[in-house]
Amino acid sequence: MRPTFWQRLDTFARHLTPVALTLVLVILNVVPTHIPGIARVLPVLPLIAVFYWSIHRPHLMPAPAVFLIGLFQDGLTGAPMGLHALIFLAVQGVVLFQHKFFMGKSFFVHWLGFGLVGAGAALLSWGLLSAFYVTLFAAEAIAFQYVMTVAAFPLFAFIFSRWQQAFLKLD
Amino acid sequence: MKEPQSFSRVAQPIRNFAQRFAYVGLVVAAFALMMLAKVDTILVERARTHMTDAVAPILDVISRPIDTVNQTVDEVQALKNLYDDNARLREERNRLLHWKSLAEKLEAENRVLKEQLNVIPEREASFVTARVIADTGGAFSQSVIVNAGARDGVEKGQAAVTADGLVGRVIDVGSRSARVLLLTDINAKIPVLVDPTRTRAIMAGANQSKPRLTWLPPSAVVTVGDSVVTSGHAGVFPPGLRVGQVAAVGEGGMIVQPYVDLSRLEYVRIINLGMGGILQLPQRSIGPADGLPGSSVKTGGGGQ
Numbered sequence: 001m002r003p004t005f006w007q008r009l010d011t012f013a014r015h016l017t018p019v020a021l022t023l024v025l026v027i028l029n030v031v032p033t034h035i036p037g038i039a040r041v042l043p044v045l046p047l048i049a050v051f052y053w054s055i056h057r058p059h060l061m062p063a064p065a066v067f068l069i070g071l072f073q074d075g076l077t078g079a080p081m082g083l084h085a086l087i088f089l090a091v092q093g094v095v096l097f098q099h100k101f102f103m104g105k106s107f108f109v110h111w112l113g114f115g116l117v118g119a120g121a122a123l124l125s126w127g128l129l130s131a132f133y134v135t136l137f138a139a140e141a142i143a144f145q146y147v148m149t150v151a152a153f154p155l156f157a158f159i160f161s162r163w164q165q166a167f168l169k170l171d
Numbered sequence: 172m173k174e175p176q177s178f179s180r181v182a183q184p185i186r187n188f189a190q191r192f193a194y195v196g197l198v199v200a201a202f203a204l205m206m207l208a209k210v211d212t213i214l215v216e217r218a219r220t221h222m223t224d225a226v227a228p229i230l231d232v233i234s235r236p237i238d239t240v241n242q243t244v245d246e247v248q249a250l251k252n253l254y255d256d257n258a259r260l261r262e263e264r265n266r267l268l269h270w271k272s273l274a275e276k277l278e279a280e281n282r283v284l285k286e287q288l289n290v291i292p293e294r295e296a297s298f299v300t301a302r303v304i305a306d307t308g309g310a311f312s313q314s315v316i317v318n319a320g321a322r323d324g325v326e327k328g329q330a331a332v333t334a335d336g337l338v339g340r341v342i343d344v345g346s347r348s349a350r351v352l353l354l355t356d357i358n359a360k361i362p363v364l365v366d367p368t369r370t371r372a373i374m375a376g377a378n379q380s381k382p383r384l385t386w387l388p389p390s391a392v393v394t395v396g397d398s399v400v401t402s403g404h405a406g407v408f409p410p411g412l413r414v415g416q417v418a419a420v421g422e423g424g425m426i427v428q429p430y431v432d433l434s435r436l437e438y439v440r441i442i443n444l445g446m447g448g449i450l451q452l453p454q455r456s457i458g459p460a461d462g463l464p465g466s467s468v469k470t471g472g473g474g475q
Contacts, residue, residue, distance in 0.1 A: 027226060027229060027230065027233065028233070030230070030305040030306060030307045030316070031230065031233050031234050031237060031304075031305060031306070032234055032237065032238075032303050032304070032305065032306035032315070032436070032437075033237060033306070034237070034238075034241045034306075034434070034435045034436075034437065035434070042309055044309075063190075063193060063194045063197050064193070064197060066197075067197045067200070067201060070201065071204075072222065074219075075218070075219045075222035075223060076222065076223065076226060076305065076307060076316075077307040077309060077311055077312055077314075078219075078307050078311075078312035078313075078314040078350060078352075078356075079311035079312050080205055080208050080209075080311075081204050081205065081207075081208040081215045081218070081219065082200075082201045082202065082203070082204030082205035082207075082208060083201075083205060083311065085197075085200075085201035085204065086198065086201035086202060086205065089194070089197055089198050089201060090198070093194065093198075125310075125311070128205070129311065132205060132208075132209060133357055135357075137357070137378070138310075138357075138377050138378050138379050140379070141309070141310035141378055141379060142310040144310070145309060145310040
């Protein structure tokens with residue numbers, strides 16, 4: 001039976017949610033929290049989203065969307081334009097390359113995988129920033145940000161998995 | 172609809188190839204964009220400004236409840252410390268009254284002396300007070316977005332301060348939002364004077380919590396506790412704005428502790444030099460003195 005117009009619209013809307021959620025995270029990431037100290041090295045939340053959806057629903061997180069999410073992140077955070085686009089694409093590339101490995105693995109394997117991929121992303125961003133500013137960029141802040149991002153992974157992976165269960169189960 | 176077997180056998184590799192090609196294309200595009208951002212900053216910054224401006228209303232709404240929660244927490248803490256604060260403030264008031272009388276005397280003396288010497292008066296400055304709606308501080312850049320833009324009279328290059336001291340400089344202006352580059356950002360290079368020796372230096376950020384002093388004259392003597400103020404050289408900042416205190420002098424260079432707690436910015440004042448009285452200040456209620464139209468401060472005073 002061919003799905004009706006409303007069914008297709010419903011599916012289409014559900015399919016948009018991974019990218020939409022990631023864009024929301026980009027915005028949430030820059031909302032001032034006024035927490036002393038922590039506010040200056042917040043986790044890179046969209047990175048978690050890109051990683052998670054690239055494993056679980058890769059067709060709903062296509063490369064052009066990742067590129068745009070990265071640009072949006074750069075635009076809002078004031079980082080050099082293209083930096084996060086490149087980092088997010090690299091993370092997605094690695095995940096898709098190792099997709100068979102990640103499929104059906106436990107949460108802890110995913111977390112460990114994120115730890116490794118995130119470290120690569122942190123190293124890449126350090127290298128790119130150092131090249132961009134033609135100086136050895138302060139590594140501490142990036143390292144701390146990496147730790148925060150890895151620490152935030154379980155919470156957001158949990159939220160995404162609930163979302164996936166609720167809205168994207170059939171895909 | 173089911174595709175014929177033979178067709179999909181041919182189409183699948185082509186599709187895979189196209190996807191891979193698109194992926195590589197995007198990576199190259201991101202890289203090219205970074206290069207472009209390095210070469211042609213204006214074009215890329217304009218794109219950024221439009222993006223920030225588009226999201227500003229959303230940020231404005233989202234940041235409000237968080238600000239309210241913070242204010243409530245602050246108020247509860249203030250209630251707890253009410254007695255101690257009161258005692259401390261009484262003591263401080265007595266001390267400040269003494270300073271006030273001294274300042275009045277010096278101001279009168281200064282005025283008379285300036286008249287005698289025919290000193291050209293400094294231009295009056297006005298200011299716009301804006302709320303911080305996004306704090307993009309992080310490892311990559313240190314800036315905040317405020318909810319005032321070109322329509323409120325904010326212009327690129329203006330200095331942003333709080334009552335405690337200098338915050339940074341406006342680098343991007345949209346119609347309803349502007350980006351303030353904090354003095355800790357790697358792009359922030361601020362000409363300063365180190366008191367009491369009036370030593371010239373450049374204070375450079377490094378995306379860390381504390382900026383450093385660079386380009387000092389070889390004979391400069393800087394000690395811990397010296398205060399750092401803007402020098403007004405290069406014409407970016409008005410002279411005499413309080414910046415911070417020298418926190419450490421040693422192997423790692425001279426580190427400055429800014430007076431402003433940059434991680435807890437809620438409102439900043441954007442100083443507009445030489446446009447006193449022309450500005451239509453935005454209707455944003457924040458304290459009695461700050462939002463009044465036509466309120467102006469002396470250059471260098473910065474409303475402190």
